[in-house]
Amino acid sequence: MATRDTDWDGVRLHVVTGKGGTGKTTVAGALALALAADGRKVLLMEVEGRQGIAQLFDVPPLPYAERRIAVGPGTESRPGGEVFALVADPESALIEYLEMFYSLRYAGTALAKIGVMDFATTIAPGLRDVLLTGKAAEAVRRKDSKRGRTYDAVVMDAPPTGRIGRFLNVASEVSELARVGPIRGHADTVQKVIRSPGTVVHFVTTLEEMPVQETLDGIAELRTLGGIRPGAIIVNMTRPVALAPGQLRAAADGELDQAQLALGLKSAGLDDSAGLAAALATELCDQARTALGQEAQQQRLDTADRPCYHLPWINGGMDLAGLYRLASLLREQKAA
Amino acid sequence: MPERRPPELDIDRLIADRRTRIIVCCGSGGVGKTTAAAAIGLRAAERGRHVVVLTVDPARRLAQSMGLTSLDNTPRLVQEATSAPREPQEGNAADSAGSLHAMMLDMKRTFDEIVEAHADPDRAAQILANPFYQSLSSSFAGTQEYMAMEKLGQLRRADEWDLIVVDTPPSRSALDFLDAPQRLGRFLDGRLLRLLTTPAKVGGRAYLRVLNAGFGVVTGVLTKILGTQVLRDVQTFVTALDTMFGGFRERAEYTYQLLRAPGTAFLVVAVPEDDALREASYFVERLDQERMPLAGLLLNRVQQLPAAHLSAARSLAAAEVLQAAGPDGSAAGPDGSAAGSDGLAASDDRHAASNDEPESAARLLAMAALRLHADRMEQAAAQRRAAEHFTAAHPQVPVAQIPAQAEDIHDLDGLRRLGQAFGTGHRPGATKP
Numbered sequence: 001m002a003t004r005d006t007d008w009d010g011v012r013l014h015v016v017t018g019k020g021g022t023g024k025t026t027v028a029g030a031l032a033l034a035l036a037a038d039g040r041k042v043l044l045m046e047v048e049g050r051q052g053i054a055q056l057f058d059v060p061p062l063p064y065a066e067r068r069i070a071v072g073p074g075t076e077s078r079p080g081g082e083v084f085a086l087v088a089d090p091e092s093a094l095i096e097y098l099e100m101f102y103s104l105r106y107a108g109t110a111l112a113k114i115g116v117m118d119f120a121t122t123i124a125p126g127l128r129d130v131l132l133t134g135k136a137a138e139a140v141r142r143k144d145s146k147r148g149r150t151y152d153a154v155v156m157d158a159p160p161t162g163r164i165g166r167f168l169n170v171a172s173e174v175s176e177l178a179r180v181g182p183i184r185g186h187a188d189t190v191q192k193v194i195r196s197p198g199t200v201v202h203f204v205t206t207l208e209e210m211p212v213q214e215t216l217d218g219i220a221e222l223r224t225l226g227g228i229r230p231g232a233i234i235v236n237m238t239r240p241v242a243l244a245p246g247q248l249r250a251a252a253d254g255e256l257d258q259a260q261l262a263l264g265l266k267s268a269g270l271d272d273s274a275g276l277a278a279a280l281a282t283e284l285c286d287q288a289r290t291a292l293g294q295e296a297q298q299q300r301l302d303t304a305d306r307p308c309y310h311l312p313w314i315n316g317g318m319d320l321a322g323l324y325r326l327a328s329l330l331r332e333q334k335a336a
Numbered sequence: 337m338p339e340r341r342p343p344e345l346d347i348d349r350l351i352a353d354r355r356t357r358i359i360v361c362c363g364s365g366g367v368g369k370t371t372a373a374a375a376i377g378l379r380a381a382e383r384g385r386h387v388v389v390l391t392v393d394p395a396r397r398l399a400q401s402m403g404l405t406s407l408d409n410t411p412r413l414v415q416e417a418t419s420a421p422r423e424p425q426e427g428n429a430a431d432s433a434g435s436l437h438a439m440m441l442d443m444k445r446t447f448d449e450i451v452e453a454h455a456d457p458d459r460a461a462q463i464l465a466n467p468f469y470q471s472l473s474s475s476f477a478g479t480q481e482y483m484a485m486e487k488l489g490q491l492r493r494a495d496e497w498d499l500i501v502v503d504t505p506p507s508r509s510a511l512d513f514l515d516a517p518q519r520l521g522r523f524l525d526g527r528l529l530r531l532l533t534t535p536a537k538v539g540g541r542a543y544l545r546v547l548n549a550g551f552g553v554v555t556g557v558l559t560k561i562l563g564t565q566v567l568r569d570v571q572t573f574v575t576a577l578d579t580m581f582g583g584f585r586e587r588a589e590y591t592y593q594l595l596r597a598p599g600t601a602f603l604v605v606a607v608p609e610d611d612a613l614r615e616a617s618y619f620v621e622r623l624d625q626e627r628m629p630l631a632g633l634l635l636n637r638v639q640q641l642p643a644a645h646l647s648a649a650r651s652l653a654a655a656e657v658l659q660a661a662g663p664d665g666s667a668a669g670p671d672g673s674a675a676g677s678d679g680l681a682a683s684d685d686r687h688a689a690s691n692d693e694p695e696s697a698a699r700l701l702a703m704a705a706l707r708l709h710a711d712r713m714e715q716a717a718a719q720r721r722a723a724e725h726f727t728a729a730h731p732q733v734p735v736a737q738i739p740a741q742a743e744d745i746h747d748l749d750g751l752r753r754l755g756q757a758f759g760t761g762h763r764p765g766a767t768k769p
Binding site for chain 1: 364365366367393395396397471557609610612641642643646650654655657658661694695697698699700701702703704705706707708709711712714715718722742743744746
């Protein structure tokens with residue numbers, strides 16, 4: 001149903017990862033909104049139980065159930081789409097799984113009370129992850145009679161970069177269980193979805209050393225796993241640079257022409273232009289140093305050879321308006 | 337309304353106080369905990385303390401600068417830190433030279449060592465080879481936190497250092513690090529594990545009688561989930577671990593008491609943004625509930641501007657005056673440079689370098705500086721608001737501010753500069769006297 005070209009036509013599961021503090025949840029939310037344009041229906045899924053989506057969209061804490069939380073941006077010809085949210089936890093997913101395959105809902109609920117579910121999802125290698133990715137895969141595949149596929153896209157606010165490979169590499173993680181366990185069939189189905197061309201993993205980062213390193217490591221790791229596709233790199237919280245690229249080096253070295261700056265300030269009618277020029281030159285110097293460092297980090301990111309989108313820092317804290325703005329910037333850059 | 341000023345957190349005094357034996361840096365991810373812990377460790381060492389910094393996940397270059405090249409669980413002496421010149425302006429020359437050790441936590445190795453310490457060699461080997469142990473020791477959410485605390489206990493018992501600085505794991509939330517050890521302890525020590533391993537005894541216990549009838553259901557469901565072979569593996573594992581239960585509980589209790597002891601100081605690290613400060617708030621409240629000693633809030637990456645006396649509004653207005661007088665004479669550019677949060681984005685062709693004429697070059701340079709300044713002032717104001725929210729809720733919590741650094745820190749000089757800033761921090765956006 002693509003009505004315009006995007007970088008991810010045909011992709012239905014967007015997994016969003018990133019180092020802590022880079023704004024992974026925010027970007028996942030913005031991407032869900034961006035995808036929910038043109039009457040589409042999108043599921044935004046959270047798997048780490050932080051209620052980050054509820055905070056981001058300013059709604060009460062979300063249960064293990066799909067709730068409509070926002071309306072996507074509309075156009076003149078078509079109405080906006082819808083964003084549903086789901087907070088998936090392994091225990092509930094396990095109970096649901098038992099019900100679906102063994103009609104064991106009552107027993108499951110009772111066992112959860114005495115900690116059996118917690119035990120199973122904690123100790124069985126990979127079970128937790130296969131249940132969570134399984135929930136996403138189920139949502140991707142789900143159909144309803146009226147409109148065919150229930151969701152046009154699913155966006156998952158996934159675990160951080162350091163754990164993403166293990167999280168998605170379900171098949172090998174459950175191998176210990178899968179020798180004979182019935183979860184094997186489930187894992188295989190999930191794996192088919194995760195490794196299909198319809199699934200990509202986006203990396204959110206800032207232009208700082210550590211998040212960039214983790215992004216590169218994460219992409220390299222996915223590439224070794226075979227069939228799990230790295231998607232875009234989304235550079236978040238960027239700030240515009242005041243000086244032209246050619247001026248940065250001089251400014252960073254403290255060689256900015258302060259007399260010239262003072263002259264400019266004077267013609268703007270500011271007092272004490274010399275003193276002010278010295279202070280502002282320091283600010284320009286700091287920013288130039290930051291910008292040069294960021295430029296180097298951007299070059300490192302470019303080596304990963306992935307589409308790269310940039311989202312600005314939103315002054316005054318993230319709110320719904322800011323989120324819609326990020327969503328439209330993602331659309332402009334053909335992320336959705 | 338008069339601005340509420342929090343008490344000042346004096347980190348130099350904290351590290352100078354010989355009674356301070358443990359400093360725990362905690363906070364949500366991405367706020368600079370590791371760097372702060374390293375900077376505190378270095379500063380304390382250069383002021384005569386014998387310090388070990390326990391880091392969990394340092395940036396590669398930062399780790400290298402401290403001589404840490406691998407996760408080897410062994411404290412390494414940071415040579416340069418020990419031989420580095422003392423700061424001349426600090427007149428406490430009475431201190432003998434201190435030392436700095438640093439180590440990276442290897443959580444699996446730490447876990448293995450506990451097993452080896454608490455089980456006979458045969459049983460230990462059996463446990464270490466079990467797939468469930470391997471899963472638990474490498475990927476259980478909470479193992480890293482538990483092992484960081486375990487390592488802290490070991491370092492404290494070794495008593496080779498007079499100050500231990502701990503960087504807590506990059507958790508989902510700041511609170512994980514308090515909860516996870518207990519959760520793992522509870523898990524390993526739980527009645528459910530006993531139920532699985534000793535079904536025969538179940539009927540004898542009154543409180544478990546209800547479960548007796550249900551036991552078949554438990555194993556039945558677990559078999560459905562896991563398969564029979566797997567369940568047998570689990571039982572083998574649990575039986576093998578059984579001997580260690582007491583040890584786990586004891587260790588967790590020891591560490592918990594250590595964290596509440598008078599020589600311990602918690603530093604909550606945050607950046608002046610709403611999300612990070614919300615986490616910091618939770619953490620402060622939680623420490624209070626647990627009666628754990630909070631030293632204060634370390635507010636990292638605070639915007640401090642040399643030209644803070646020039647307001648954002650005046651700065652933008654001046655930039656507009658210059659723009660109106662510009663060579664192209666036009667009003668604000670297509671990016672609406674006068675408005676909104678990223679308003680300083682003058683398009684590239686108007687950058688100063690693009691013009692040869694000295695007067696307009698001066699004008700363009702000044703415009704760039706003024707727009708940048710306005711943006712930074714707005715950022716500083718937002719930071720100040722976020723910090724004030726925190727202080728309104730926790731007026732008693734001392735705060736130290738660390739100015740934002742222009743570049744990533746990846747060497748000892750950078751850590752040293754950061755350490756010096758601990759002493760000179762002040763509120764965001766203010767001018768230095």
